[in-house]
Amino acid sequence: MTSPLCFINDHFESYSEARVHVSDLALHRGYGVFDYCREIGGRVPFLEDYLDRFYRSAAGLRLDVSLNREQLKEKIFYLLKENGFANSGIKILLTGGDTDDFYQPVRPNLLIFNIPYHAPDISFDRGVKLILFEYQRFLPEFKSINYLPGVWLQPLLKSKGAVEPLYHFNGILSETARANIFLVKNGEIITPGKGILFGVTRKHLIKMAGETFNIEERDVRLDEIFSADEVFMTGTSKHVLPVIQMDDEVIADGSPGPVTVRLMEEFSSYVNERLIKI
Amino acid sequence: MTSPLCFINDHFESYSEARVHVSDLALHRGYGVFDYCREIGGRVPFLEDYLDRFYRSAAGLRLDVSLNREQLKEKIFYLLKENGFANSGIKILLTGGDTDDFYQPVRPNLLIFNIPYHAPDISFDRGVKLILFEYQRFLPEFKSINYLPGVWLQPLLKSKGAVEPLYHFNGILSETARANIFLVKNGEIITPGKGILFGVTRKHLIKMAGETFNIEERDVRLDEIFSADEVFMTGTSKHVLPVIQMDDEVIADGSPGPVTVRLMEEFSSYVNERLIKI
Numbered sequence: 001m002t003s004p005l006c007f008i009n010d011h012f013e014s015y016s017e018a019r020v021h022v023s024d025l026a027l028h029r030g031y032g033v034f035d036y037c038r039e040i041g042g043r044v045p046f047l048e049d050y051l052d053r054f055y056r057s058a059a060g061l062r063l064d065v066s067l068n069r070e071q072l073k074e075k076i077f078y079l080l081k082e083n084g085f086a087n088s089g090i091k092i093l094l095t096g097g098d099t100d101d102f103y104q105p106v107r108p109n110l111l112i113f114n115i116p117y118h119a120p121d122i123s124f125d126r127g128v129k130l131i132l133f134e135y136q137r138f139l140p141e142f143k144s145i146n147y148l149p150g151v152w153l154q155p156l157l158k159s160k161g162a163v164e165p166l167y168h169f170n171g172i173l174s175e176t177a178r179a180n181i182f183l184v185k186n187g188e189i190i191t192p193g194k195g196i197l198f199g200v201t202r203k204h205l206i207k208m209a210g211e212t213f214n215i216e217e218r219d220v221r222l223d224e225i226f227s228a229d230e231v232f233m234t235g236t237s238k239h240v241l242p243v244i245q246m247d248d249e250v251i252a253d254g255s256p257g258p259v260t261v262r263l264m265e266e267f268s269s270y271v272n273e274r275l276i277k278i
Numbered sequence: 279m280t281s282p283l284c285f286i287n288d289h290f291e292s293y294s295e296a297r298v299h300v301s302d303l304a305l306h307r308g309y310g311v312f313d314y315c316r317e318i319g320g321r322v323p324f325l326e327d328y329l330d331r332f333y334r335s336a337a338g339l340r341l342d343v344s345l346n347r348e349q350l351k352e353k354i355f356y357l358l359k360e361n362g363f364a365n366s367g368i369k370i371l372l373t374g375g376d377t378d379d380f381y382q383p384v385r386p387n388l389l390i391f392n393i394p395y396h397a398p399d400i401s402f403d404r405g406v407k408l409i410l411f412e413y414q415r416f417l418p419e420f421k422s423i424n425y426l427p428g429v430w431l432q433p434l435l436k437s438k439g440a441v442e443p444l445y446h447f448n449g450i451l452s453e454t455a456r457a458n459i460f461l462v463k464n465g466e467i468i469t470p471g472k473g474i475l476f477g478v479t480r481k482h483l484i485k486m487a488g489e490t491f492n493i494e495e496r497d498v499r500l501d502e503i504f505s506a507d508e509v510f511m512t513g514t515s516k517h518v519l520p521v522i523q524m525d526d527e528v529i530a531d532g533s534p535g536p537v538t539v540r541l542m543e544e545f546s547s548y549v550n551e552r553l554i555k556i
Contacts, residue, residue, distance in 0.1 A: 006300065019297030020305065022284065022389055027298065027373060029425035030308025061430060091380065095305060096429065102369065105429065111300055135416065138426050146426045147307035148416050151374065151383065152339060 007112040025096025032095035033057035049200040060142035079114040127244035133165035150177030179235035183228040193217030201234040230257030240264040285390040303374025310373035311335035327478040338420035357392040405522035411443035428455030457513035461506040471495030479512040508535030518542040
């Protein structure tokens with residue numbers, strides 16, 4: 001099997017051969033931003049939202065993107081056409097560049113990856129477990145590559161049968177390492193409204209569910225999660241994923257609740273409709 | 279001029295040609311550790327301390343080092359001999375490796391750089407300015423590559439004429455982005471005792487100064503810095519560096535104090551003696 005194509009700065013290259021110089025600031029100081037979206041049958045749902053966020057993250061970390069939006073899209077669709085996966089992930093990565101001193105950002109390196117999509121190995125039907133972890137991301141609204149706690153916690157998650165840490169700080173919930181969090185209480189939907197990465201799936205879930213439910217975006221206290229009727233996560237790979245346990249505490253009766261199940265189905269249709277319409 | 283040699287995993291390579299694969303976990307999730315020490319005329323002061331910390335950081339992030347201590351030293355001294363700088367920096371970098379999924383650590387990549395040393399462009403005679411910044415490093419005792427705030431703050435530092443941010447959290451001081459902090463008050467030396475990266479220069483400064491001064495390693499409140507008689511930093515490149523201003527607040531009379539000046543001189547001799555003795 002041939003290696004997929006990827007894009008680096010100004011050219012396409014075989015992924016297996018693609019390299020960056022060892023002076024890159026992401027290697028030395030973990031300095032860079034990225035974004036990730038999905039291709040389904042040649043369509044990229046919500047691509048404009050992901051590009052909005054990517055450029056916002058780059059500006060937030062003061063990294064220049066050498067391609068404008070149209071050029072970036074052109075590279076993405078060229079990769080999709082050439083690789084022909086039909087079901088894949090697209091990752092755009094922007095690093096601090098090839099430094100002189102391993103510390104000062106310079107001209108960024110821009111990489112675009114297109115790799116086959118594999119659904120996360122988790123049970124959407126039964127729901128998943130999270131662990132609570134006290135942590136506050138720095139510049140949470142920008143999608144930086146700073147995932148030290150998320151990566152570091154993986155052995156603990158595995159040992160506990162949990163999929164993600166749910167971060168909280170000063171008694172306030174924020175987000176999991178890679179997804180947004182929602183609570184359902186008395187038929188209302190509640191989700192943290194600041195100090196988080198604003199997910200594209202989160203945005204569209206709120207838009208969609210807002211037609212039926214009252215949605216509150218506000219500070220959510222840690223203890224509210226234990227009295228919630230339902231809890232779920234949203235993310236690009238996860239879409240809507242029921243959460244049924246938090247540490248050793250089972251949420252409600254320990255199975256996905258009716259609102260969550262309804263939103264899972266509706267969101268699936270919501271995405272599919274937009275695939276056709278593009 | 280030929281490019282210096284560096285080491286990657288199992289071979290030496292010209293620095294200008296050295297590359298890592300684009301799947302490296304440091305690029306994707308900022309996951310890795312490093313350490314940095316100095317060579318002076320073929321000697322590496324406190325090398326064993328730096329190696330202690332490097333292996334401790336690697337273990338802390340659960341990254342295997344493919345070389346044992348003797349093998350690592352052998353590679354370092356081979357680089358020093360071949361590059362022949364006489365006055366250089368040595369950086370050991372260990373990343374999460376070439377991942378399959380851009381998230382799970384795998385077999386780490388080990389890199390050793392040896393580059394000419396340039397003294398920091400700061401006035402040791404007049405002292406430097408810091409800015410206060412509220413931040414708590416994650417796993418502070420391990421030297422991870424997570425320097426997002428330190429790198430991100432550089433334009434602000436430059437605009438204020440400051441060299442580093444001094445981190446504090448919940449009213450307690452910890453460290454600057456790249457150095458340890460010390461206060462002098464009524465002839466005693468005070469320095470944060472936990473929640474920091476334990477610097478090698480810090481360790482030896484304490485050992486040396488402890489012969490003459492009383493030294494307290496304990497929690498240091500933010501307000502103590504404003505009533506200190508003297509403030510200084512310690513680091514591998516900086517050795518002992520006087521701090522004379524914190525944001526807009528001048529420390530004491532705004533010039534390096536007598537204890538700091540004495541320690542600068544004594545530490546210089548302390549290092550030189552150890553160069554000869556090796």
